[in-house]
Amino acid sequence: MTQFNFGKWFGTRAISILVALIFCFLLDKFMQGADKSYGRFLMSLAGIYVTLAVSLNLINGITGQFSIGHAAFYQIGAYTGAVLAANKFSALAASKPLLWLLLSALFGAIAAGLAGLVVGIPSLRLKGDYLAVVTLGIGEIVTIIAKNQKSLGEAYGLSTAKIESIFLISLLAITCIAVCRNLLKSAHGLAFLAVREDEVASAAMGVNLTRIKVTAFVIGSAFAGAAGALYAHTKAFVSPPDFSMDVSFLILTMVVLGGTGSITGTTIAAVVLFLIPEKMRDLPYVQMGTPLGVAIGIIVAVVLLRKIQESFHGAGSVRLARNIGSVGSGAVVAFIMAKLLVMVPAFQGQINGALFRMPVLAITLVVLMLLRPQGIFGHHEFSWSWVQKLLGKKAPETEVAV
Amino acid sequence: MSDLISLNLAGLDFTTLPQQLVNGFLLGAIYALVALGYTMVYGVLKLINFAHGEVFMLGSYGAMFASWMLGFGPGGAAVAGSWVTLLLMLLMAMLVSGVSGFIIERFAYRPIRNHPRIASLITAIGLSLLLQYGGQAFLLEGKKQAITSKVNPFADDFVFTPKKADASLIEQAAKIQPEVDAAQRAFDEQMKNEKSKFELSPEGDRLNKVLATAIAKRDDLKNQADTSSVTIRLPKGKLIMLATTIMLMIGLWYLVMKTRMGRAMRAVSVDFNASSLMGINLNTVITFTFILGSVLAGAGAMMYSTFQSAPIDPFSGTAPGVKAFVAAVLGGIGNIPGAVVGALLMGVAENLVTWAGYSSYRDAIAFVILIAVLLFKPGGLLGSNKVEKV
Numbered sequence: 015m016t017q018f019n020f021g022k023w024f025g026t027r028a029i030s031i032l033v034a035l036i037f038c039f040l041l042d043k044f045m046q047g048a049d050k051s052y053g054r055f056l057m058s059l060a061g062i063y064v065t066l067a068v069s070l071n072l073i074n075g076i077t078g079q080f081s082i083g084h085a086a087f088y089q090i091g092a093y094t095g096a097v098l099a100a101n102k103f104s105a106l107a108a109s110k111p112l113l114w115l116l117l118s119a120l121f122g123a124i125a126a127g128l129a130g131l132v133v134g135i136p137s138l139r140l141k142g143d144y145l146a147v148v149t150l151g152i153g154e155i156v157t158i159i160a161k162n163q164k165s166l167g168e169a170y171g172l173s174t175a176k177i178e179s180i181f182l183i184s185l186l187a188i189t190c191i192a193v194c195r196n197l198l199k200s201a202h203g204l205a206f207l208a209v210r211e212d213e214v215a216s217a218a219m220g221v222n223l224t225r226i227k228v229t230a231f232v233i234g235s236a237f238a239g240a241a242g243a244l245y246a247h248t249k250a251f252v253s254p255p256d257f258s259m260d261v262s263f264l265i266l267t268m269v270v271l272g273g274t275g276s277i278t279g280t281t282i283a284a285v286v287l288f289l290i291p292e293k294m295r296d297l298p299y300v301q302m303g304t305p306l307g308v309a310i311g312i313i314v315a316v317v318l319l320r321k322i323q324e325s326f327h328g329a330g331s332v333r334l335a336r337n338i339g340s341v342g343s344g345a346v347v348a349f350i351m352a353k354l355l356v357m358v359p360a361f362q363g364q365i366n367g368a369l370f371r372m373p374v375l376a377i378t379l380v381v382l383m384l385l386r387p388q389g390i391f392g393h394h395e396f397s398w399s400w401v402q403k404l405l406g407k408k409a410p411e412t413e414v415a416v
Numbered sequence: 417m418s419d420l421i422s423l424n425l426a427g428l429d430f431t432t433l434p435q436q437l438v439n440g441f442l443l444g445a446i447y448a449l450v451a452l453g454y455t456m457v458y459g460v461l462k463l464i465n466f467a468h469g470e471v472f473m474l475g476s477y478g479a480m481f482a483s484w485m486l487g488f489g490p491g492g493a494a495v496a497g498s499w500v501t502l503l504l505m506l507l508m509a510m511l512v513s514g515v516s517g518f519i520i521e522r523f524a525y526r527p528i529r530n531h532p533r534i535a536s537l538i539t540a541i542g543l544s545l546l547l548q549y550g551g552q553a554f555l556l557e558g559k560k561q562a563i564t565s566k567v568n569p570f571a572d573d574f575v576f577t578p579k580k581a582d583a584s585l586i587e588q589a590a591k592i593q594p595e596v597d598a599a600q601r602a603f604d605e606q607m608k609n610e611k612s613k614f615e616l617s618p619e620g621d622r623l624n625k626v627l628a629t630a631i632a633k634r635d636d637l638k639n640q641a642d643t644s645s646v647t648i649r650l651p652k653g654k655l656i657m658l659a660t661t662i663m664l665m666i667g668l669w670y671l672v673m674k675t676r677m678g679r680a681m682r683a684v685s686v687d688f689n690a691s692s693l694m695g696i697n698l699n700t701v702i703t704f705t706f707i708l709g710s711v712l713a714g715a716g717a718m719m720y721s722t723f724q725s726a727p728i729d730p731f732s733g734t735a736p737g738v739k740a741f742v743a744a745v746l747g748g749i750g751n752i753p754g755a756v757v758g759a760l761l762m763g764v765a766e767n768l769v770t771w772a773g774y775s776s777y778r779d780a781i782a783f784v785i786l787i788a789v790l791l792f793k794p795g796g797l798l799g800s801n802k803v804e805k806v
Contacts, residue, residue, distance in 0.1 A: 080534055082541070136791050143464045143537060144790055147741070151783030158780040263545060270538055305553070320527065365553055372549035379542030384527055387535040 034188045042181035054178060058248045060288050061183035062241045065190045067268035067284035068277055069237035072194050074266070075274035076203075077230035078210030079138060080146045083153030084265050087235040089257035090129050090156060091122030091242025093166060096174040096252045107175040115177045115247055119186065119240040126239020127232050134231035138224060153262050161254045171253025174246055183244050190237045194277050195395075206230060210275070260372065264291075267375050271382060272389055279391025290374065297367025303355030305370060311348020312377065315341050319385055429771075431646050434578065436771040437764060442654045443724065444763025445661040449716030450740035451747070451755040452668065453517075453709025459685035459750035460705045462533065466540035467520055468713060469737020470547035471513050475714030476721040476728045477555060478512030479505040480563050488564050497567035502722070505567065506660070509718035510711045517710025521703055551730030561728045563721050570652035581645035589637040596634055599627040657719045664715055665756065671708070672752065681705055685750060735779055739766070742786040748799020757797060 045054045070084045095118040099107045107114040137148045160166045197203040208216035209226050217223050246252045268287050272279030318340035326333060355361045382389065394400075450472055457465045482505040487494030494501075524543055528535050552558035565571065603623045610620050672678035680701045683691040692698050720726050720736060743762040747754025762782065769781045789796060 080537065137787070140790055140794065143533070144745075144794070146537060147464065147745070148787055148790055151786050155780050155783050158777060162776045260545075263541060266538075266541070302554070365557075369549070369553040369558070373546055373553065376542045376544075376546035376549060380524060380539055380546060383531070383535050383539040383542065384524075387528065387531045387538075 030192075034185070034192075038181045038184045038188065041184055042179065045180050054180060055248070056289070056292065057180055058178065058183050059245075059292075060285050061180070061187045062245050062248070063265070063268065063288040064187040064281050064284045065183075065241040066238055066265045067272070067280045068187070068190045068194055069234040069241070070265050071269045071272075071275070071277060071280040072197075072206075072237075073230050073234040074269050075276065075280065076194070076198065076210060077206045077227060079227055079230065080143075081149040081231070081234075082146050082262055082266050083149035083151070084234070084238055085257040085259070085262040086133075086149075086153040086156040087126040087130055087238040088242040088245070088261070089160065089252075089254075091119075091126045091239025092246040092252045092257065093160060093172070093242075094125040094239070095119070095122045095243030096172045096246040097166070099174045099247065100172065104175070107177070111175070111177040112179060112182070114175075115179055115182055115244065118243040118247060119182065122243030122246075123236040123240040126242065127236035129239075130232045130235025131228065134228045134235075135224075138227040138231060150259070150262070153257075153259060157254050157257060160257075167253070169254060171251055173251045176250035177247040179244075183248070186237075186240055186244060191277055191281060193233070193237075198277075264288075264375060267379055270389055271378060273391030273393065274389055275393045276389065276391035276395055278394070278396040279389055283390070287375070287378075291371040294371045294374070295368050297370070299364045300367050301356050301361065302363045302365050303358065303361035304352045305365065306361060307350075307352025307355050308348045309377075310351045311344045311346075312381065314347045315344025316381055316384055318343065323385070429643065431579075431643055433771060434646055435648050436767045438648055438650065440764035440767030441760060442658060442763070443767065444743075444760035445658050446716045446720045446724070447736065447740045447743050447762050448756045448759035449661060449664065449712045449719075450736055451743040451759045452665075452752065453713045454741050454744040455747070455749055455752060455755040456681070456705050456709045458744070459752075460681060460688075460702055461525070461529075461536075462688075463525065463536050464540065464741070465706075465709075466537070466737075467543040467547060468709070468741070469733035469735075470544050470551075471517050471520070471710045471733070472713045472717045472720075472737055472740075473547070473551065473728075473730060473733025474516045475509040475513035475710075475717030476726075476732065477551075478714065479509035479718035479721060480561060480728055482508035483563050483567050486567075488567050495566065497569050499569070501567050502656075505563075505722065506715060506718045510714040513714025513717065514707045514711040517706045517713075518703060521706040525706075526699070526702075548730050548734070555730055558730050562725065563728070565725060568653045568722060570656055573649040573651050574655070576648040576650070577645060578648065579644075579646035581641040585637055585641040585644060589634055589641060592630065592634045592637065596627070596630040599623070599630045603627045651723070653723045657723045660715070660719065664712060668708070668712070668752070677701070677704055738779075739782045742782040742789075745786055746789050746796055748796025751796065751798050754796055754798035 041057075045057060066084060066088060070081065073079050073081045073084075098121055099114065099118060103114060103117070106117075133149075133152055137145060137152075140148060161169050166172065197206065205216065205221045205226050208219065208221055209223060213223060242257075245256075249256075264287065268284040269280050271287060272281070272283030319337060322333065322336050322340060326336065386392075450468065453468050453471070454465060457463060457468070483489070483497075483501070484492065486492075486497075486501050486504065488497065488501075520543060524539055525536060528539060603620070603626075606617075606620045606623050610616055616624060670678075672681060680691070680696045681704070683694065683696060684698065684701050688698070691701075716736075717733075721728050721732075726732065726736075739762055740759060743759035744755045745758070746761060747756070747758030749755075762785070765781055765785060766778050769775070769778045
């Protein structure tokens with residue numbers, strides 16, 4: 015870094031913000047229309063899940079604290095938005111919906127951030143497994159309280175004003191990604207990474223462990239809360255099952271699949287993992303032999319891939335060919351076994367295909383841990399130098415390994 | 417939050433407290449069997465086996481299918497069970513759980529044993545989800561099932577009455593009885609002249625009201641007499657359950673403290689690497705620990721679904737699993753007597769919450785206890801607060 019150029023610094027930021035705003039605006043305009051209501055719903059939820067996953071990635075991936083109760087903060091935000099819109103701010107929600115939506119996201123973020131602070135300060139003293147269990151417990155406690163409070167609609171849920179805005183949702187997702195990315199480029203961000211890599215060593219280097227962990231937890235929770243408030247208004251209804259343990263696990267799977275620590279990976283995984291179960295909702299009934307055959311195929315592929323990982327030390331291209339070969343043979347076995355098993359009378363019972371939404375997530379998690387525990391992207395990020403390298407140019411400078 | 421905070425002490429019925437404590441103790445005995453699995457696996461591998469609750473769930477399915485095979489299924493012919501039925505169900509549940517514990521360890525945990533701990537934790541979560549939702553797809557379409565109470569021939573209770581009912585109240589109730597009888601007779605006489613019960617003449621209506629007030633007065637006194645007494649009912653089945661649990665725990669104690677394999681387990685839990693240098697086969701010890709824990713969970717599952725009549729579905733392992741885990745942490749995870757103590761406390765705590773009128777919060781109490789323990793005494797009640805070495 016030679017000299018600080020304020021004009022360039024400011025210009026880059028102003029242009030980025032402008033581009034983001036225009037992009038969100040165009041996206042919103044493009045998705046208008048009565049015939050696109052389902053697409054709009056899908057896109058809103060995808061944006062919300064990107065926010066959730068990237069904010070959890072800040073806690074789990076970047077700071078290395080293993081939280082599996084992210085849905086609690088999502089729920090706190092959603093209920094804050096829903097309750098306020100139904101009581102104190104109903105007039106504002108009716109007259110100026112967009113302004114209210116912005117405020118609602120803000121309130122949701124504040125509420126969830128405060129909750130994150132209250133939860134984080136004592137529990138972040140715990141390590142690894144224990145922190146996981148405590149966050150899991152907090153997720154459950156929040157759901158149980160919502161289920162038993164009259165003012166929160168008990169198990170039936172709460173309805174609230176319906177305000178859809180792809181503009182705000184995508185803006186929130188982009189803000190979340192930008193905050194995390196910029197954090198990583200700053201000196202503070204390096205402290206976060208240091209905590210992930212080695213707590214003792216970073217404490218010895220003068221990093222305030224508790225402050226870093228709590229900061230990450232509060233920022234992550236606040237984004238989840240904002241996403242929750244937007245979700246409440248997108249769906250116009252909140253009920254406890256929307257924030258169950260399964261949702262926490264879904265978000266966790268997104269982070270783990272994308273690569274713990276990689277914002278790019280998490281974003282892509284969030285969109286993919288949200289859309290796959292959503293599309294699986296309308297799967298037809300299948301015969302019991304088919305999923306069993308597929309399961310056998312997956313096992314064959316995993317066993318072959320692990321054998322290659324363990325024992326093969328050859329050229330990259332040969333390795334890639336073998337990997338593709340294993341996946342292919344797994345697919346062939348799956349196809350043949352599915353066809354064969356369906357002929358057996360015991361496996362001809364009908365099963366609702368939609369029931370396989372969660373098993374797919376679970377199998378993804380287990381297989382991923384067996385084959386690539388660091389996630390698909392590992393710690394890598396998308397960057398322009400990476401694109402240049404793909405196009406055959408040499409990278410201009412070495413980046414900080416993120 | 418108002419209804420959460422306003423604890424009404426006057427509304428508590430202290431005469432039912434002893435019964436609830438006994439129920440809690442019996443429930444805690446089952447949690448103890450499950451908690452032992454968590455604590456032993458943690459002791460050896462330092463891994464929270466999230467799939468342990470699902471092993472429990474599979475065990476209860478094993479017990480249920482065994483009862484179906486013996487003719488207690490839907491449309492089955494069998495009428496009443498005997499101790500042989502119960503024993504066969506217990507063995508089947510232990511077998512199913514043991515085999516599933518073995519498979520989980522061999523094919524999911526062993527391949528990633530050298531990866532970072534978070535990887536095994538995520539695998540455990542993934543397995544737990546897979547078994548729950550896979551069960552929903554494959555096990556009887558995930559519908560709620562239950563083991564019929566016909567398998568249990570020991571359904572009658574031992575009744576203890578530490579405090580007798582207030583004699584004066586009973587006397588008063590007895591004094592009112594002739595009054596009730598008279599009113600009943602008068603009303604019956606009048607009924608002969610009436611068209612039907614629902615179209616009474618003014619005279620019949622008056623007699624009817626007199627009868628109703630007399631009955632209400634007597635029942636009120638009887639209720640007061642009942643609540644003034646303290647009764648404890650102990651179903652014989654649950655006593656057998658308690659005896660079985662105690663026998664299993666004695667067996668476990670013998671296994672861990674007196675055999676070569678138990679000594680190897682203790683060695684591994686003290687120092688993983690050093691014990692392998694001393695010639696202990698780690699794979700054998702770990703597999704054995706998993707099977708042992710799973711078998712105990714299976715026994716617990718059979719008793720939970722038979723004697724506590726808990727419904728069975730693919731998600732029914734989660735709640736007992738979580739509570740048993742909390743029990744293990746409460747007692748000090750990795751500590752075998754601690755797990756038993758913690759589990760008994762958990763069972764009692766859960767019944768006390770129900771007794772205080774917050775039965776909808778009975779699943780939350782586990783997490784509240786867990787968080788409190790981790791914040792104030794992370795080592796647990798009987799565990800040691802180890803300082804982490806750099």
